[in-house]
Amino acid sequence: MADALLLIFPLIAGYLLDLWLGDPDSWPHPVRVFGNAIAKGEKWLNRGRFRFWKGMVMSIVLVATVFLFFYACNALLLKVPVSYLVVNSIWVYYGLANHSLIAEGRKVFWVLENEGLEAGRKQLSRIVGRDTSKLNAQQIRIAVLETMSENLSDGVIAPLFYYALAGVPGMMAYKMVNTMDSMLGYRSERYEWFGKFAARLDDVANFLPARITALLMVLVTGSRRGLLFIFKFGSKHKSPNAGYPEAALAGILDCRFGGPNVYYGKLVEKPFIGENERIIEPYEMERAARVNQRTCLIAVLMVSLIHLGVAHFL
Numbered sequence: 001m002a003d004a005l006l007l008i009f010p011l012i013a014g015y016l017l018d019l020w021l022g023d024p025d026s027w028p029h030p031v032r033v034f035g036n037a038i039a040k041g042e043k044w045l046n047r048g049r050f051r052f053w054k055g056m057v058m059s060i061v062l063v064a065t066v067f068l069f070f071y072a073c074n075a076l077l078l079k080v081p082v083s084y085l086v087v088n089s090i091w092v093y094y095g096l097a098n099h100s101l102i103a104e105g106r107k108v109f110w111v112l113e114n115e116g117l118e119a120g121r122k123q124l125s126r127i128v129g130r131d132t133s134k135l136n137a138q139q140i141r142i143a144v145l146e147t148m149s150e151n152l153s154d155g156v157i158a159p160l161f162y163y164a165l166a167g168v169p170g171m172m173a174y175k176m177v178n179t180m181d182s183m184l185g186y187r188s189e190r191y192e193w194f195g196k197f198a199a200r201l202d203d204v205a206n207f208l209p210a211r212i213t214a215l216l217m218v219l220v221t222g223s224r225r226g227l228l229f230i231f232k233f234g235s236k237h238k239s240p241n242a243g244y245p246e247a248a249l250a251g252i253l254d255c256r257f258g259g260p261n262v263y264y265g266k267l268v269e270k271p272f273i274g275e276n277e278r279i280i281e282p283y284e285m286e287r288a289a290r291v292n293q294r295t296c297l298i299a300v301l302m303v304s305l306i307h308l309g310v311a312h313f314l
Contacts, residue, residue, distance in 0.1 A: 064173075
C-alpha cells in the first residue's frame with residue numbers, strides 16, 4: 001500500500017496543481033530543456049549522409065537519457081520519502097497540460113469574438129501548425145476543437161498512461177518523444193529523413209493512449225454518436241492516432257471536422273470527420289472544455305485505482 005501511495009499522491013497533487021496553475025510562460029519547464037537538447041542535436045547531426053540513422057540514434061539516446069535521469073533521481077529521493085512526494089508532484093504537474101490546453105482554446109474563441117477575425121487568426125497560430133491567414137471564423141473554431149481533442153491525448157492521457165506504467169520516468173520519457181515529434185516530425189526537405197524515426201516512435205507511443213482517450217471522452221459524456229464515430233471515422237485521419245479523439249468529439253458535438261488545410265505552404269487534403277456540417281457556436285468551447293476536464297479527472301482516478309488494486313493484489 002505504501003508503494004501505491006508513492007505513486008498516487010504525486011499524481012493527485014500534480015493534477016490539482018495543473019488544474020490550479022497551468023503553465024505560466026515565464027516559469028521554467030522541462031519541455032524547454034528537452035527542446036533545447038533536440039535543437040542542438042539536430043543542428044549537429046542533421047547533415048550529410050545517413051540522416052535517418054543519425055536521427056534514430058539521437059532519438060533513442062535522448063529518450064533513454066531522460067528515463068534514466070528521472071529513474072536515478074527517484075532512487076535517491078526515495079531515501080527521503082517527503083522529498084520524493086514533493087518533487088514527483090512537481091514533475092507530474094509539469095507532465096500534464098490540460099489547464100493550458102483549455103486556456104489557449106478559450107483565448108482563441110474570446111479573441112475571435114471580441115477582437116475580430118484577424119486577431120483570431122493570429123491567436124490560433126499560437127497553437128496550430130496550419131496556415132491561419134485565410135481561415136474564416138468557422139474554420140478557426142473547428143481548428144481549436146480539433147486541437148483540443150488531439151492534444152487531450154498527447155498532452156494529458158498519454159502522459160498519464162505512461163505514468164501508470166512507469167511513474168515519473170515513464171511520463172517524462174514520453175514527453176521527450178512527443179517533443180521530438182513536434183520539432184522533427186515534418187515531411188520537409190530538412191526533416192523528412194532525420195525526423196522520420198522520431199515521428200514513427202511518437203505514432204507507436206500514442207497508439208493506445210489515443211484510443212483510450214476517445215473511449216474515455218465517450219464514457220464521460222455518454223455519447224452513443226461519439227462511440228459510433230470512433231469506429232466510423234477514427235481511422236480516416238492521415239495520422240494513425242489523431243483521428244480517434246477527433247472523431248469522438250465530432251460525435252459528441254454532432255459536427256464535422258477535417259477538410260483541406262494549408263500546412264507550411266502546402267495544401268493538405270484531410271478527410272472529413274463527422275457528418276453534420278453546421279456552424280460551431282462560441283459557447284461550444286465550454287462544452288469541449290468540460291469534456292477535457294472530465295476525461296482528465298476520470299483518467300487520474302482510474303490510474304489511482306489501478307495502483308491501489310495492484311498494491312492490494314500484491
